[in-house]
Amino acid sequence: MRPTTSNEALETDYLIVGSGAMGLAFADVIIAESDDSVLLVDRHGAPGGHWNDAYPFVRLHQPSRSYGVASLPLGEDSINALGWNAGLYELASGPEVLAYFDRVMSRTLLPSGRAEYYPMCNYLGDRRFVSLSSGAEHRVKVRKRVIDATYTATEVPATHPPRYAVAEGAKCVPVNALGCLTKPYDGYVVIGAGKTGIDACLWLLENRVPPERIRWIVSRDPWLIDREHFQPGDDFMQVRLGSWARQMEIVNEADSVGHLFELLAKDGMLLRIDESVTPTKFRCAIVSRTELEQLRRIENVVRQGRVERIERDRIVLNGGEIPTGPGVLHVDCSAEALRPSPVLPVFADGQSTLQPVRMCQPAFSAAFIAHVELAYDDDELKNGLCTVIPYPDGPEDWLRMMLANSLNQFRWSQDRDLRRWIKQCRLDNVGGLKRVEGVESAAETSVRERFIAAAGPAVGKMQQFVAELDASTAT
Ligand SMILES: Cc1cc2nc3c(=O)[nH]c(=O)nc-3n(C[C@H](O)[C@H](O)[C@H](O)COP(=O)(O)OP(=O)(O)OC[C@H]3O[C@@H](n4cnc5c(N)ncnc54)[C@H](O)[C@@H]3O)c2cc1C
Numbered sequence: 001m002r003p004t005t006s007n008e009a010l011e012t013d014y015l016i017v018g019s020g021a022m023g024l025a026f027a028d029v030i031i032a033e034s035d036d037s038v039l040l041v042d043r044h045g046a047p048g049g050h051w052n053d054a055y056p057f058v059r060l061h062q063p064s065r066s067y068g069v070a071s072l073p074l075g076e077d078s079i080n081a082l083g084w085n086a087g088l089y090e091l092a093s094g095p096e097v098l099a100y101f102d103r104v105m106s107r108t109l110l111p112s113g114r115a116e117y118y119p120m121c122n123y124l125g126d127r128r129f130v131s132l133s134s135g136a137e138h139r140v141k142v143r144k145r146v147i148d149a150t151y152t153a154t155e156v157p158a159t160h161p162p163r164y165a166v167a168e169g170a171k172c173v174p175v176n177a178l179g180c181l182t183k184p185y186d187g188y189v190v191i192g193a194g195k196t197g198i199d200a201c202l203w204l205l206e207n208r209v210p211p212e213r214i215r216w217i218v219s220r221d222p223w224l225i226d227r228e229h230f231q232p233g234d235d236f237m238q239v240r241l242g243s244w245a246r247q248m249e250i251v252n253e254a255d256s257v258g259h260l261f262e263l264l265a266k267d268g269m270l271l272r273i274d275e276s277v278t279p280t281k282f283r284c285a286i287v288s289r290t291e292l293e294q295l296r297r298i299e300n301v302v303r304q305g306r307v308e309r310i311e312r313d314r315i316v317l318n319g320g321e322i323p324t325g326p327g328v329l330h331v332d333c334s335a336e337a338l339r340p341s342p343v344l345p346v347f348a349d350g351q352s353t354l355q356p357v358r359m360c361q362p363a364f365s366a367a368f369i370a371h372v373e374l375a376y377d378d379d380e381l382k383n384g385l386c387t388v389i390p391y392p393d394g395p396e397d398w399l400r401m402m403l404a405n406s407l408n409q410f411r412w413s414q415d416r417d418l419r420r421w422i423k424q425c426r427l428d429n430v431g432g433l434k435r436v437e438g439v440e441s442a443a444e445t446s447v448r449e450r451f452i453a454a455a456g457p458a459v460g461k462m463q464q465f466v467a468e469l470d471a472s473t474a475t
Pocket of ligand 1: 150195
């Protein structure tokens with residue numbers, strides 16, 4: 001149905017709050033697979049969510065090939081020949097991601113005649129929103145659901161100032177300022193070891209700042225994922241599936257959670273900045289092996305807890321203090337990016353709250369939820385197919401995520417239509433679990449068989465480990 005407007009009253013099937021990757025991926029499936037209408041509201045002036053606030057040198061950390069919306073490819077599907085991502089699928093830059101989402105809106109959604117877009121508008125709740133430019137207030141009559149595509153609340157440094165104090169005379173900037181330096185500094189202190197902190201270190205090294213002039217404050221060392229294991233497409237099928245098979249085998253071999261992480265590290269299934277340090281964080285950050293080698297050139301890594309304040313001549317952390325000076329640029333990368341939020345049912349009471357249903361795959365998850373919304377009638381059934389896999393925080397969340405992911409995959413594999421839908425969806429970065437007759441090599445068949453043999457017992461083992469973790473946190 002076409003959306004209708006009368007004076008300031010609007011009407012639509014789906015009111016989508018948030019036009020980031022998740023809101024757009026949801027809208028795209030509704031428009032492509034039904035006759036329903038959508039109305040998108042966002043505070044930002046352009047589609048793309050947090051990418052509007054990103055630092056100039058930001059890139060996707062997973063391949064463009066499986067990011068964005070289902071109906072429109074992103075990038076050229078090419079493999080990088082040069083640089084620190086060489087040999088792996090291209091990673092769109094921030095401007096490319098924004099141009100892509102602009103095309104999604106202006107060439108796919110709006111031309112359908114069933115989509116309306118209200119940028120620069122703040123959603124007030126209760127199906128009302130107000131324009132941040134004109135002040136006009138709108139009430140929306142929603143025929144089907146309100147979609148909350150804001151819940152994952154991505155934090156980036158430009159919008160989330162540091163939580164520590166900075167004294168007058170100390171120079172501390174958000175990572176966005178690195179791209180506009182007007183003079184070199186004696187030294188650079190990068191604060192944060194998430195995706196953004198890693199990007200800031202790599203950017204400094206790429207711009208030929210000697211590693212001795214970089215100091216990296218790492219309050220919690222992260223476990224990192226090898227990007228090679230997250231490559232889509234047939235050409236990486238063996239590596240991708242081989243890594244999944246190996247992870248399942250390792251779960252079966254481990255005799256405790258601690259042992260599990262030892263084995264994952266030993267076989268390169270999880271990476272870390274320093275082999276001698278046991279990470280205490282897991283946030284789905286992804287690096288190539290070459291990027292990791294580069295990061296390891298920085299020897300001045302400070303592991304003394306979180307920054308409490310930056311003074312003119314010292315940085316006070318909750319585990320000690322280190323000297324600094326007026327010629328040093330402190331680069332804040334402490335925003336949380338993806339934080340775990342309490343899990344809500346995806347479908348409830350005329351509303352849907354978009355959350356990941358596949359590990360570290362928000363775009364696929366939102367498209368999948370939209371398909372489930374259209375293809376099934378009952379909220380209970382829909383929620384059964386959309387078990388939420390919250391963003392992780394600690395290493396044990398790797399285990400919880402793998403378990404929930406495996407159970408979701410299993411549930412989906414029992415439904416022929418869902419299997420078909422996933423197989424044709426360009427956002428699906430798993431693929432390859434089903435034999436492709438006549439195309440597959442003996443080596444590929446063998447890796448699939450290893451995966452199938454290991455996955456069943458591994459689910460039981462992961463359930464046991466998770467139960468042990470739950471019991472130890474309860475006491
Ligand atoms: C640097 C970086 C790199 C990343 N790389 C990848 C990658 O390679 N692959 C991947 O899958 N994921 C990646 N991610 C994860 C990323 O968070 C998701 O891909 C995705 O962009 C998140 O989209 P979202 O729609 O959930 O949230 P957001 O982009 O945060 O969008 C939410 C939107 O809701 C709007 N909003 C909030 N409240 C209101 C309100 N009251 N009224 C109106 N509007 C409101 C906000 O303005 C915002 O535009 C990356 C994240 C970061 C930070």
